[in-house]
Structure formats: C-alpha cells, structure tokens
Amino acid sequence: MRSYLWGPFTTLGLMVALIALLVDQTSKLWLLFVYDIAEKGAVALTPFFDLVLVWNKGISYGLFQQEGAFGQFALLGIKVLAVILLWGWMAKVADRWTAGCLGLIIGGAVGNAIDRVAYGAVADFAHFHITTATWNFSWYVFNLADVAIVVGVAGLLYESLFGERTLKAPRSGS
Numbered sequence: 209m210r211s212y213l214w215g216p217f218t219t220l221g222l223m224v225a226l227i228a229l230l231v232d233q234t235s236k237l238w239l240l241f242v243y244d245i246a247e248k249g250a251v252a253l254t255p256f257f258d259l260v261l262v263w264n265k266g267i268s269y270g271l272f273q274q275e276g277a278f279g280q281f282a283l284l285g286i287k288v289l290a291v292i293l294l295w296g297w298m299a300k301v302a303d304r305w306t307a308g309c310l311g312l313i314i315g316g317a318v319g320n321a322i323d324r325v326a327y328g329a330v331a332d333f334a335h336f337h338i339t340t341a342t343w344n345f346s347w348y349v350f351n352l353a354d355v356a357i358v359v360g361v362a363g364l365l366y367e368s369l370f371g372e373r374t375l376k377a378p379r380s381g382s
Contacts, residue, residue, distance in 0.1 A: 215299040217307035222298075224308045228315025228356040233322060235352050236331045245333060256338055262349040263329035287321045305367055312360030319353035 239245045239259070250260040291314055298310040323330040332354070336347040 211299060212296055213299050215301060217301055217304055218295075218299050220304055221301075221307035221311035221314070224311030225315035225318065228312050228353070229319050229322075232316065232319035232351060232353040232356065236319075236323065236333070239333055240331060250335075256336060258335045258337070259333050260335050260349060262332045262335075263327070264332050264349075265329040284321060284324050287317050287324070291317050291321075303372075305363065305371070309360040309363035309367070312356040312363070316353035316356035316360065319356070320351070323353075 239261070245251070245259060245261045248259075250258050252258050294310050294314050294317075298307055298314070301307050301310065320330045330351065330353075332349040332351045334351060335349045338345045
C-alpha cells in the first residue's frame with residue numbers, strides 16, 4: 209500500500225522545513241525579546257536596509273488584513289490546509305530538489321502560523337528601501353519565513369522550467 213504521508217525524500221523535506229522554522233523563530237524571538245525591536249523602532253542597518261517591527265494581520269504582502277478572531281482563525285486554517293497539501297505533495301516527489309523546496313515552503317508557513325497563534329499576527333521586520341533625490345522605492349516588510357517561502361516557490365518554478373524532467377518531456381508534432 210502506498211503511503212500518502214511518506215515518500216523517499218519526505219525526511220529530507222521535513223529536515224529543511226525544521227531548519228527554516230528554527231531560523232525564522234529564532235530570529236523573531238531574538239528581535240522581539242532580546243533586542244526589543246518594538247522599543248527601538250526603525251533601526252537603519254545600511255542606507256537601504258532597516259529593521260522595523262510590523263505586525264501583519266493578513267497574508268502575503270499584507271493582503272486580506274483580519275482584525276477579528278474569526279478572520280485570524282480562517283487564515284490559520286488556510287495555512288494548515290496548505291501545509292497538509294504540501295506534505296502530501298512532498299510524499300510523492302522523486303527528487304531532493306523538489307522535496308527541499310517544499311520543505312522551505314512548509315517551514316516558512318509553519319513559522320508564520322506560530323506567530324499567528326502566539327501573537328495574533330505575523331512579526332515582520334526586514335525592510336529594503338532606496339531613496340534618492342528623484343526616486344523612492346520601499347519594499348514590503350518581511351521576515352525569514354517569507355524568505356523561505358519565496359525561495360521554495362522560486363526553486364519549484366526553476367525546476368518546472370529547467371529541471372531534468374522538463375528536458376526529457378516528449379515533444380509533440382515530431
């Protein structure tokens with residue numbers, strides 16, 4: 209009988225997820241409770257990068273902001289469902305690259321879900337920006353869980369466009 213929760217690279221994917229989760233939560237805990245970023249406010253580390261605490265009550269890039277308990281619970285439920293589906297996908301993959309990418313996404317999603325349960329919002333703190341005399345650019349404030357998710361998705365996109373299976377795909381019309 210085929211396992212729907214475990215495959216040849218599930219252990220690898222879960223190890224990547226655990227590392228992403230630990231890096232994310234360690235950075236947040238240190239910034240919140242040791243460095244006390246809430247008290248310090250925005251801290252410029254370079255001319256283009258600041259540490260600043262923003263509580264995100266929505267999802268990616270602050271979309272779907274939810275102030276009430278029902279909305280927060282619904283967003284948490286969506287994350288849980290996404291992690292279950294990603295784990296099921298990870299149990300079926302046949303290569304390390306895809307398992308690692310899915311692990312990054314799962315670890316990031318769990319890291320942000322922990323914030324939502326613990327604080328009622330996700331702690332974001334990294335802010336890239338460029339300000340010149342004629343131009344002003346400000347990227348969204350994000351955290352390391354977001355970085356893990358973006359890198360995981362980018363890796364899956366890369367694999368789908370340039371991976372071995374793409375190169376071996378049958379060509380039609382020949």
